[in-house]
Amino acid sequence: xxxxxxxxxxxxxxxxxxxxxxxxxxxxxxGLQYINGDFLFPEIPFNVARMVHVNLLIxxxxxxxxxxxxxxxxxxxxxxxxxxxxxxxxxWVFAAAGVATILGYLFVPYATLAEVTYNDxxxxxxxxxxxxxTITKIGIVLVVLSFxxxxxxxxxxxxxxxxxxxLLTGLIGMAVFFLFAFYLPENLVLDKFFWWFVIHLWVExxxxxxxxxxxxxxxxxxxxxxxxxxxxxxxxxxAMTLVSGILGTGHHYFYIGxxxxxxWIGSIASAVEPLPFFLxxxxxxxxxxxxxxxxxxxxxxxxxxxxAVIAFLGxxxxxxxxxxxxxxxxxxxxxxTAAHGHLAFFGAYIMILFTIIAYxxxxxxxxxxxxxxxxxxxxxxxxxxxxxxxxxxxxALTAAGIAQIMMQRWPETGALGFMATQAELIPIxxxxxxxxxMVFIGLLTYLYSFFVKExxxxxx
Amino acid sequence: xxxxxxxNMARNIYFGGSLFAILVFVGLTFDTVQKVPELSNDxxxxxxxxxxKNLWEVNNCVGCHTIMGxxxxxxxxxxxxxxxxxxxxxxxxxxxxxxxxxxxxxPNNGRRxxxxxxxxxxxxxxxxxxxxxxxxxxxxxxxxxIEG
Numbered sequence: 001x002x003x004x005x006x007x008x009x010x011x012x013x014x015x016x017x018x019x020x021x022x023x024x025x026x027x028x029x030x031g032l033q034y035i036n037g038d039f040l041f042p043e044i045p046f047n048v049a050r051m052v053h054v055n056l057l058i059x060x061x062x063x064x065x066x067x068x069x070x071x072x073x074x075x076x077x078x079x080x081x082x083x084x085x086x087x088x089x090x091x092w093v094f095a096a097a098g099v100a101t102i103l104g105y106l107f108v109p110y111a112t113l114a115e116v117t118y119n120d121x122x123x124x125x126x127x128x129x130x131x132x133x134t135i136t137k138i139g140i141v142l143v144v145l146s147f148x149x150x151x152x153x154x155x156x157x158x159x160x161x162x163x164x165x166x167l168l169t170g171l172i173g174m175a176v177f178f179l180f181a182f183y184l185p186e187n188l189v190l191d192k193f194f195w196w197f198v199i200h201l202w203v204e205x206x207x208x209x210x211x212x213x214x215x216x217x218x219x220x221x222x223x224x225x226x227x228x229x230x231x232x233x234x235x236x237x238x239a240m241t242l243v244s245g246i247l248g249t250g251h252h253y254f255y256i257g258x259x260x261x262x263x264w265i266g267s268i269a270s271a272v273e274p275l276p277f278f279l280x281x282x283x284x285x286x287x288x289x290x291x292x293x294x295x296x297x298x299x300x301x302x303x304x305x306x307x308a309v310i311a312f313l314g315x316x317x318x319x320x321x322x323x324x325x326x327x328x329x330x331x332x333x334x335x336x337t338a339a340h341g342h343l344a345f346f347g348a349y350i351m352i353l354f355t356i357i358a359y360x361x362x363x364x365x366x367x368x369x370x371x372x373x374x375x376x377x378x379x380x381x382x383x384x385x386x387x388x389x390x391x392x393x394x395x396a397l398t399a400a401g402i403a404q405i406m407m408q409r410w411p412e413t414g415a416l417g418f419m420a421t422q423a424e425l426i427p428i429x430x431x432x433x434x435x436x437x438m439v440f441i442g443l444l445t446y447l448y449s450f451f452v453k454e455x456x457x458x459x460x
Numbered sequence: 461x462x463x464x465x466x467x468n469m470a471r472n473i474y475f476g477g478s479l480f481a482i483l484v485f486v487g488l489t490f491d492t493v494q495k496v497p498e499l500s501n502d503x504x505x506x507x508x509x510x511x512x513k514n515l516w517e518v519n520n521c522v523g524c525h526t527i528m529g530x531x532x533x534x535x536x537x538x539x540x541x542x543x544x545x546x547x548x549x550x551x552x553x554x555x556x557x558x559x560x561x562x563x564x565x566x567p568n569n570g571r572r573x574x575x576x577x578x579x580x581x582x583x584x585x586x587x588x589x590x591x592x593x594x595x596x597x598x599x600x601x602x603x604x605x606i607e608g
Binding site for chain 1: 465466467470471473474477478480481482484485488491492493495496497499500502505509510513514516517518519520521522523524526527528529530531532533534535536537565569570571572573575577594597598599600602603604605606607608
C-alpha cells in the first residue's frame with residue numbers, strides 16, 4: 001500500500017461482506033418460502049424478505065464500489081485521498097441509514113413505513129429495487145455526492161489514468177441515473193419506462209464501467225502487464241458495453257405499453273450485449289497469459305478470471321437466452337428471468353468485489369505478498385463452493401422457468417394457472433434451495449479464510 | 461483482433477459509439493413519451509386509478525406479484541387479472557376483489573400466503589380501477605394466454 005489514506009477502504013469491504021451474509025441468509029428464507037408458503041408467515045412475509053434480499057444486494061455492491069474506489073484511486077492518482085475524514089463520515093452515515101432502512105422493512109408494515117416517512121408528500125416508494133423511503137433515497141444521493149466529490153478531487157489533483165477516468169465516469173453516471181428514482185408519474189407505463197433508466201442503465205451500463213475499471217486495476221497489479229495494453233482493452237470493453245447496453249434498455253420495453261419499434265431495437269441492440277462480457281473473458285485470460293510477474297497472491301487472479309467467466313455466463317449467455325422479443329414473449333417474468341438475474345449479479349458484481357478484496361485486503365492487513373498458502377487454499381475452496389452453488393441455483397431456476405413456460409405460458413387452451421404451476425415446481429425449488437445452502441457454506445468458508453493464521457516465517 | 465487496434469482507436473470507438481447510442485436513445489425516449497398516452501389511455505387515469513396505483517405502491521404489491529411481467533415471481537400476474545377474473549364486467553370484478561382481499565390470508569396449509577392489508581372498501585375499489593385500467597394498456601398482446 002502506497003498511501004495511508006487507502007486504509008479507509010477497509011471498513012467498506014468488511015461491511016459489504018457482512019451485508020452479503022445477510023443477503024444470502026434472506027435468499028435462503030425466500031427459497032424456503034418457495035417450498036412452503038407458511039414458512040415465517042406472517043412474521044416475515046415474502047415481499048418483506050425479498051425487499052431485504054435485494055436492497056442488501058444493492059447497498060452491499062455500493063459499499064464494495066466505494067471501498068474499491070477509495071483503495072485504487074489514491075494509488076492510481078499517486079497522492080493521498082482528498083479527504084479521508086469525509087470518507088469515514090460517509091461510511092458511518094451510509095451504514096446507519098442502510099441498517100435503519102432494513103430494520104424499517106423488517107419491523108414496520110410497509111404501508112406504515114410509507115406513511116411515517118411522508119411518502120404522500122413526495123412519493124417514490126413501492127417499486128422493485130427502489131423500495132427505500134424517500135428520505136433514504138435523499139440520503140443515498142448525499143452519500144454518493146460526497147463520495148464522488150472525494151474521488152473526483154483526488155482524480156483531478158493527481159495523475160489521471162484511463163482506469164480512474166473510466167471509474168469516475170461510471171460513478172457520475174450512477175449518480176445521474178439514480179435521480180430518475182425520484183420521478184414517479186401517475187401513468188404506470190411512463191413509471192416503468194423511466195424506472196429502467198435507474199435499473200438497466202446502472203446494471204447493464206455505468207456499473208459495467210466501474211466493473212471494468214476495478215478489474216483492470218487488479219489485472220495490472222497481479223500480472224504486471226503494460227498499462228497501454230490494459231487501457232486499450234478497457235476502452236474496447238466499455239465501448240461495446242455502452243453501444244449495446246444503452247439501446248439494449250429496449251429489451252425491457254417489449255411488453256409494458258411502450259411503442260412496438262422497441263421490439264426490434266431492443267432485440268438487435270441487446271443481442272450484442274454478450275460481446276463486452278466475452279471480451280472481458282478474453283481480456284482476463286490474455287492478460288494472465290502475458291503476465292510479466294508471478295504474484296504470490298494467486299487467488300486474486302483466480303477471482304479476476306472467475307468474474308469474467310461467470311459474468312459472461314450470467315449476463316451474456318443467460319441474458320441472450322431470452323433477450324429476443326419473440327422468445328421474451330414467453331419467458332418474460334418467469335423463473336428464467338430470476339435465473340439470469342442471480343447469475344449475472346453474482347458473476348459481475350459480487351465476484352468483482354471478491355476480486356478487489358482478494359487483492360487489497362491482504363495488503364491492508366500487512367501482507368503485501370497476499371495471504372499465506374493455507375489461507376489461499378481455503379479461499380479457493382470457497383471460490384468453487386460459491387461458483388458451483390450459484391451455477392446450481394441458476395440451472396435449477398432455468399429448469400423451473402422452462403417447466404413454467406411449458407405448463408402455464410405455451411398452451412393456447414387448457415394452460416395451468418400460476419399457483420397450480422408453482423405447486424408443480426416445488427421439487428425443482430428444493431434443488432435450488434440445496435444449491436443456495438452450498439453458496440452460503442461457501443461464503444462461511446470464505447469468511448473463515450480471513451482468520452487462518454499466518455505462519456511465523458512468512459510474517460518475518 | 462486486439463493487436464491491430466491501437467489505444468487511440470479504442471478510445472475513439474468508445475466516445476463515438478457511446479455518443480451515437482446516447483443520441484439515438486434520447487431521441488427514442490422523446491418519441492416514446494409522446495406515444496405512451498395513447499397506448500395507455502392516459503385520459504382514463506381517473507383520481508381513483510391514480511389512488512389505486514398509490515395503494516399498489518405503498519403496500520409493496522410488486523414484492524410478490526408481477527404487473528406486465530415485472531416484479532417478483534412469487535404470485536400471479538396482475539396486469540390481466542381483470543380479464544382473468546372479471547367476467548368482462550367491472551362491477552363483478554370489484555365485488556370479486558372485495559371478497560378476495562377480505563379473505564386473506566387463505567387458511568390453506570403450505571399455500572403461499574398473501575398478508576391481510578386491512579384496506580377499506582373504497583381503497584379496494586380504487587385498486588380494482590387501477591387494475592382495470594392496466595388491463596387495457598396496449599402491451600403488444602402480452603401475456604400469451606389468460607393465465608399470465
